[in-house]
Amino acid sequence: MYDILCPYKYADHLKTHPLETYKKEEFLFMEGDSVRDVFLIANGKVKVGYYDDVGNEYVRSFIGKGELLGEMALYGETRYRDFAQVTQNNTQICRLRVERALELARDYMPFALTLNKRMSERVQRMERRLQILLFKDARQRLMEFIKDLVRDHGEPYRNQGKIVKLDITQGDMAALIGTSRKTISLLFTDLENEGVVKFYGRKELWVPDLEKLG
DNA sequence: GCATTAAAGAGAG
DNA sequence: CTCTCTTTAATGC
Numbered sequence: 001m002y003d004i005l006c007p008y009k010y011a012d013h014l015k016t017h018p019l020e021t022y023k024k025e026e027f028l029f030m031e032g033d034s035v036r037d038v039f040l041i042a043n044g045k046v047k048v049g050y051y052d053d054v055g056n057e058y059v060r061s062f063i064g065k066g067e068l069l070g071e072m073a074l075y076g077e078t079r080y081r082d083f084a085q086v087t088q089n090n091t092q093i094c095r096l097r098v099e100r101a102l103e104l105a106r107d108y109m110p111f112a113l114t115l116n117k118r119m120s121e122r123v124q125r126m127e128r129r130l131q132i133l134l135f136k137d138a139r140q141r142l143m144e145f146i147k148d149l150v151r152d153h154g155e156p157y158r159n160q161g162k163i164v165k166l167d168i169t170q171g172d173m174a175a176l177i178g179t180s181r182k183t184i185s186l187l188f189t190d191l192e193n194e195g196v197v198k199f200y201g202r203k204e205l206w207v208p209d210l211e212k213l214g
Numbered sequence: 215g216c217a218t219t220a221a222a223g224a225g226a227g
Numbered sequence: 228c229t230c231t232c233t234t235t236a237a238t239g240c
């Protein structure tokens with residue numbers, strides 16, 4: 001997305017609207033805010049989620065470099081359904097007003113095509129997730145989840161598998177894959193004993209052999 | 215549900 | 228800025 005926009009219209013856009021830099025914990029928008037902007041993440045990471053009536057937070061997903069946020073706006077949504085919060089310092093974001101984004105989509109084909117591609121990828125991901133939630137047990141769901149995590153955020157480590165920086169808790173994971181925190185905790189000790197994964201503190205997860213995840 | 219431990223925050227030097 | 232003490236939050240059973 002970033003690349004698509006960069007060479008042409010995006011360069012013009014940047015002249016008048018420089019990239020905004022955000023600090024950790026800053027909110028881009030809250031649930032229920034009226035929709036004005038579409039966000040393009042140039043760098044860093046953003047957490048998307050919602051709160052229940054007691055105020056517990058639930059993570060829906062993380063959006064990273066090159067990804068688009070708030071694109072429902074382009075399809076007529078008037079209020080954000082989730083909150084979006086920056087989770088890394090110096091996260092850089094390009095903010096496009098909805099009208100401007102629509103203009104771009106109309107006048108500049110590569111942007112429109114990329115939008116469509118993103119949307120269809122999203123549908124595919126959701127179908128897959130639904131499939132997993134419906135037909136696999138907790139252990140397999142967790143393994144699938146770890147696979148996704150590694151694919152999206154993993155970095156090579158000691159020439160053996162990948163390491164992932166975790167910015168979610170076991171409770172978050174539980175909510176994402178539809179199980180209890182207790183089960184997640186239990187499963188992780190199993191997986192660790194089996195040598196499938198290893199924790200470094202609470203923030204880093206090493207997966208020495210991707211094959212072991214099935 | 216509760217005890218343990220890790221991470222975040224506050225305060226001092 | 229960095230070290231250490233205190234508080235808060237996550238984990239493991």
